[in-house]
Amino acid sequence: MSNKLVGACIFGQSGGPTAVINASAYGVIRAALDAEEITKVYGAANGIKGVLEDKLYVMDEEDPEELKLLLHTPSSALGSCRYKIADPEKDDKDYKRILEIFKKYNVRYFFYNGGNDSMDTCNKISRYMESVGYECRIMGVPKTIDNDLYGTDHCPGFGSAAKYIATSCMEINKDARVYDNGMVTIVEIMGRHAGWLAASSALATEFGSGPDLIYLPEVDFDMDKFLDDVQRLYDANGKVLVAVSEGIHYADGSFVSEAKISATDGFGHAQLGGLAAMLAAIVKGRTGAKVRGIELSLLQRCGAHLASAVDIEEARMAGEEAVKQAVSGVTGKMIAFERDEVDGNYHCRIKLLPLDKVANFEKKIPLSWLNEERNGLKHEFIDYVLPLIQGEPKLPLEHSLPRYARLKKVLAK
Amino acid sequence: MSNKLVGACIFGQSGGPTAVINASAYGVIRAALDAEEITKVYGAANGIKGVLEDKLYVMDEEDPEELKLLLHTPSSALGSCRYKIADPEKDDKDYKRILEIFKKYNVRYFFYNGGNDSMDTCNKISRYMESVGYECRIMGVPKTIDNDLYGTDHCPGFGSAAKYIATSCMEINKDARVYDNGMVTIVEIMGRHAGWLAASSALATEFGSGPDLIYLPEVDFDMDKFLDDVQRLYDANGKVLVAVSEGIHYADGSFVSEAKISATDGFGHAQLGGLAAMLAAIVKGRTGAKVRGIELSLLQRCGAHLASAVDIEEARMAGEEAVKQAVSGVTGKMIAFERDEVDGNYHCRIKLLPLDKVANFEKKIPLSWLNEERNGLKHEFIDYVLPLIQGEPKLPLEHSLPRYARLKKVLAK
Numbered sequence: 001m002s003n004k005l006v007g008a009c010i011f012g013q014s015g016g017p018t019a020v021i022n023a024s025a026y027g028v029i030r031a032a033l034d035a036e037e038i039t040k041v042y043g044a045a046n047g048i049k050g051v052l053e054d055k056l057y058v059m060d061e062e063d064p065e066e067l068k069l070l071l072h073t074p075s076s077a078l079g080s081c082r083y084k085i086a087d088p089e090k091d092d093k094d095y096k097r098i099l100e101i102f103k104k105y106n107v108r109y110f111f112y113n114g115g116n117d118s119m120d121t122c123n124k125i126s127r128y129m130e131s132v133g134y135e136c137r138i139m140g141v142p143k144t145i146d147n148d149l150y151g152t153d154h155c156p157g158f159g160s161a162a163k164y165i166a167t168s169c170m171e172i173n174k175d176a177r178v179y180d181n182g183m184v185t186i187v188e189i190m191g192r193h194a195g196w197l198a199a200s201s202a203l204a205t206e207f208g209s210g211p212d213l214i215y216l217p218e219v220d221f222d223m224d225k226f227l228d229d230v231q232r233l234y235d236a237n238g239k240v241l242v243a244v245s246e247g248i249h250y251a252d253g254s255f256v257s258e259a260k261i262s263a264t265d266g267f268g269h270a271q272l273g274g275l276a277a278m279l280a281a282i283v284k285g286r287t288g289a290k291v292r293g294i295e296l297s298l299l300q301r302c303g304a305h306l307a308s309a310v311d312i313e314e315a316r317m318a319g320e321e322a323v324k325q326a327v328s329g330v331t332g333k334m335i336a337f338e339r340d341e342v343d344g345n346y347h348c349r350i351k352l353l354p355l356d357k358v359a360n361f362e363k364k365i366p367l368s369w370l371n372e373e374r375n376g377l378k379h380e381f382i383d384y385v386l387p388l389i390q391g392e393p394k395l396p397l398e399h400s401l402p403r404y405a406r407l408k409k410v411l412a413k
Numbered sequence: 414m415s416n417k418l419v420g421a422c423i424f425g426q427s428g429g430p431t432a433v434i435n436a437s438a439y440g441v442i443r444a445a446l447d448a449e450e451i452t453k454v455y456g457a458a459n460g461i462k463g464v465l466e467d468k469l470y471v472m473d474e475e476d477p478e479e480l481k482l483l484l485h486t487p488s489s490a491l492g493s494c495r496y497k498i499a500d501p502e503k504d505d506k507d508y509k510r511i512l513e514i515f516k517k518y519n520v521r522y523f524f525y526n527g528g529n530d531s532m533d534t535c536n537k538i539s540r541y542m543e544s545v546g547y548e549c550r551i552m553g554v555p556k557t558i559d560n561d562l563y564g565t566d567h568c569p570g571f572g573s574a575a576k577y578i579a580t581s582c583m584e585i586n587k588d589a590r591v592y593d594n595g596m597v598t599i600v601e602i603m604g605r606h607a608g609w610l611a612a613s614s615a616l617a618t619e620f621g622s623g624p625d626l627i628y629l630p631e632v633d634f635d636m637d638k639f640l641d642d643v644q645r646l647y648d649a650n651g652k653v654l655v656a657v658s659e660g661i662h663y664a665d666g667s668f669v670s671e672a673k674i675s676a677t678d679g680f681g682h683a684q685l686g687g688l689a690a691m692l693a694a695i696v697k698g699r700t701g702a703k704v705r706g707i708e709l710s711l712l713q714r715c716g717a718h719l720a721s722a723v724d725i726e727e728a729r730m731a732g733e734e735a736v737k738q739a740v741s742g743v744t745g746k747m748i749a750f751e752r753d754e755v756d757g758n759y760h761c762r763i764k765l766l767p768l769d770k771v772a773n774f775e776k777k778i779p780l781s782w783l784n785e786e787r788n789g790l791k792h793e794f795i796d797y798v799l800p801l802i803q804g805e806p807k808l809p810l811e812h813s814l815p816r817y818a819r820l821k822k823v824l825a826k
Contacts, residue, residue: 016591017587017588017591045593046592046593049593073587074584074587074588075584075587075588075590075591076591079590079591079592079593080591080592081592081593082592163813163814166814167718167814167815168712170814170815170817171487171488171711171712171715171716171717171718171815172711172712172715174430174486174487174488174715174817175430175487175488175711175714175715176711177488177492178429178430178488178489178492178493179459179492179493179494179495180458180459180462180492180494185711203814204814207811207812207814207816208817208819209817277690292710292711294708294710294711294712295707295708295710296712297705297707297708298584298585298588298589298598298705298707299581299584299585299707299709299712301588302584302585302587302588303584304584305580305584305719306718308813386812389812389813389814390812390813391813392810392813397805398620399620399799399802399803400576400721400802400803400804400805401576401579401580401583401616401617401620401802402580402583402584403620404583404587404621404622406621
C-alpha cells in the first residue's frame with residue numbers, strides 16, 4: 001500500500017447526539033478540507049443511511065465561519081441514525097451499495113463518529129473493503145456521553161454531560177432545600193448499562209451541594225436497601241437528594257424502570273413518567289414525605305451552553321487526528337485517549353485502537369471506586385472525572401442566546 | 414412622622430425560589446449594612462416563619478465576600494416558606510408575636526421578598542403595625558419566575574427563567590431532530606395561571622431553533638384542536654416540538670394535567686409523570702409517532718448558571734432601592750419596574766406601588782400578543798421579553814463548577 005492515497009472522503013455521525021459531536025465533525029471536516037490528498041469532503045446525511053441512500057452534503061460548499069460554529073452547536077448537525085448493519089458474511093447487500101457509492105464519488109477515506117455500534121459498523125465496512133480489494137482508509141472517531149467505550153480513558157461527550165449533570169444537581173440541591181418541611185428529590189440520569197453519568201453527580205456533592213445517595217447499574221439494585229437508605233437520611237436531615245442511573249436493575253437483570261409495582265407501593269398500573277416518577281411514588285408511599293422526581297432527559301446530552309472546554313477541544317482533536325492518521329496511511333483504527341500527567345497536570349494523549357478491539361465491548365465503573373454501601377463514589381472517581389469538565393468555552397451568542405452553525409447542506413449530485 | 418428612624422431591620426425570603434432572589438437579598442443586606450440608620454441586619458430563617466419562631470440570622474456577622482456571592486447563588490439562601498398569614502381582624506395571634514419580636518430586637522425596618530402572597534403578608538403586617546402605633550417601615554421586594562405580579566413591567570426572576578427556557582428549548586430542538594424518523598417532543602414549562610414562562614420558549618423559535626406550537630393558560634385548551642395542530646405539522650415535517658404551560662386548562666377551568674384520560678387515549682389510569690408525560694401518551698395514541706415528554710421542572714427556576722445579567726442587576730437594585738426608600742421615609746410600598754426607552758435602548762426605572770394595590774392580583778399575557786391560532790406568540794411578546802434575558806454574568810467558579818455563597822448563619826440571641 002503506497003502511503004499517498006488521493007480521493008474524496010465521507011464523514012458521518014451516528015448514535016445519540018452529544019454536546020460536542022459537532023466539535024469532532026469540525027475537526028474532521030476542517031482537517032479534510034485542508035488535506036491535499038483529500039479532493040472533496042462529503043458529509044453523510046444521517047450517518048451510514050446517507051451513504052446507502054446517496055444523500056451526501058458537499059462540505060466544501062460551506063462557509064468556513066459557519067463550520068467553525070460547529071464547535072458550539074449541540075446534537076448532530078448532519079443528522080444521525082441507529083442503523084444496524086448486517087454481518088457481511090451473512091448479507092452483503094448494504095456493503096455492495098456502500099462500495100458502489102464509494103466508487104461513484106471516488107471515496108478513499110471514511111470517518112465515522114459514534115459509539116460502540118458505530119465502531120462495529122466501521123469495522124465491518126473496513127473488513128469488507130479489504131476483502132474486495134477496494135483501497136479505502138477507514139477511521140472511527142469516538143463519541144458517547146455514556147463513556148462506556150472500551151480501550152479509551154474517556155470519550156468525547158462525556159465531560160460536557162458530566163459538567164451539565166454536576167451543575168444541575170448543585171442547583172437542584174439548593175432549590176430542594178428551601179422550605180423547612182421534609183422533602184425527597186430523585187434525579188434520573190442517563191446511562192443504561194454503565195453509571196458514569198449518574199456517578200458524575202458526585203462532583204456536586206464533592207463541591208458542597210449534591211446528592212446524598214447515588215445508585216448505579218454497576219451494582220444490583222435492592223429496593224429495600226434503597227428505601228432504608230432514604231428513610232434513614234430523611235429521618236436525620238429532613239431533606240434527601242438521590243441520583244439514580246436510568247439503568248439500575250435488580251439481581252435478575254430486569255430494569256427497575258420496567259418492573260411492575262404493586263398498588264401498595266403507591267400506584268397500581270403502568271406508569272408513564274420514567275424511573276424518577278416511579279421511585280418518587282414508591283418513596284412517598286413509604287416515607288409519607290413530599291417527593292419530587294426529576295428526569296434530566298435530553299437536556300443532559302445537548303447542554304452545549306455548559307460544555308467543558310476540555311471536552312470540546314479533545315473532541316475536535318480526535319476528529320482532526322483521525323484525518324491526519326488516515327492521510328499518513330493508517331486504517332481500521334479508532335482514535336482513543338490516554339491520560340498522562342505532565343508536571344502534575346492532566347494531559348490527554350491520542351492513541352490508536354484496532355476497531356475490532358473496541359466494537360461491542362462496554363466499559364463500566366470499577367467497583368472499587370464505589371463506597372462500601374454502594375450508594376456513593378470514592379475520591380478515585382472524582383480524581384478521574386474532574387479534569388474532564390474543566391474550562392468554560394467562549395460561546396458564540398446572538399441576543400444572549402446560542403448562535404448555532406447554519407449549514408447550507410448542498411447535496412452532491 | 415420624623416424622617417429619621419433608627420433601629421434594626423429584618424429581611425425575609427418567601428415563596429418559590431428563583432435564580433436571582435439572592436441577588437435581591439444581597440441588594441437589601443448590603444444597603445442595610447451600609448445605612449447608618451440601620452443598627453443591625455437580621456435575616457429571617459424561612460421567611461415570616463423565622464420571625465414567628467425567633468430564628469434570625471445576624472447578617473452583620475457574615476463575610477462581605479461571601480455575601481457578594483449571593484448575586485450568583487440560586488434558590489433562597491435564608492430559606493423560604495409558604496406560610497399564609499391570617500387576617501389581622503380575624504386572628505391577630507401571629508401579628509402580636511411579630512410585634513413582640515420587632516420590639517425585642519428594636520426592628521424598625523422590615524423587607525420582604527416574594528410574590529403575590531408575600532406582598533399580601535407585607536400589607537397585613539404594615540396595617541397592623543400602623544393600627545397599634547408601632548413605627549416600622551415595611552417594604553416589599555418583588556420576585557417570581559411567573560412574572561404575574563400586578564403593576565410592574567416585569568418581575569426579578571422571570572428574565573433568568575426565560576433565558577433558561579429559551580436556551581434549553583433551542584438545545585432540545587436540535588437534539589429532537591437528529592434522526593430521520595418522525596418524532597414529537599413535548600416540553601412542560603412552569604406557570605400555573607399565567608403563561609409568561611412557556612411563552613418565553615418562543616425566543617428559541619424566533620432565533621432559529623424552537624417550538625412549533627406553544628399552549629398557554631391564557632386560552633382555554635382544546636384537546637382536539639391541539640391534536641389536529643400536532644398531526645398537521647407531524648404529517649408535513651415529521652418533527653414537532655411543542656411547549657405547554659403546566660397550567661393549561663379546559664373551558665370549565667379544570668387543569669389538563671388533572672383530567673382523567675380514557676384507556677383509548679393511550680393509558681387507562683392515574684398517571685405519575687406530569688402533564689408532558691400525559692400529553693405524550695395521548696399524542697402517541699393519536700399519531701403513532703415516537704413521542705417524548707420533557708418536564709423542565711426545578712431546573713428552570715434555579716438555573717443560576719444561565720441567569721440574565723440584566724435580571725441579576727435589576728434584582729439587586731430592587732433590594733437596594735427598598736432599603737434606600739425606607740430609610741428616606743417610605744413605607745407600605747412594593748418596589749416595581751417601569752420600562753423606559755433611552756436612545757432606543759431598554760431602560761428599567763424603579764417606581765413605588767402601594768402594597769394593597771399589588772397583593773392578590775395576577776397579571777397575564779395580553780391575548781393580543783398571541784397569534785390567531787392561539788398556539789404561538791406574536792412579535793410584541795418577543796420585543797417585551799428579549800431585553801430581560803440579556804447579558805452573561807461572570808460566574809464565580811471553583812473547579813469549573815459554581816461557587817455558591819457559604820453563609821455562617823449565626824443565630825441572634
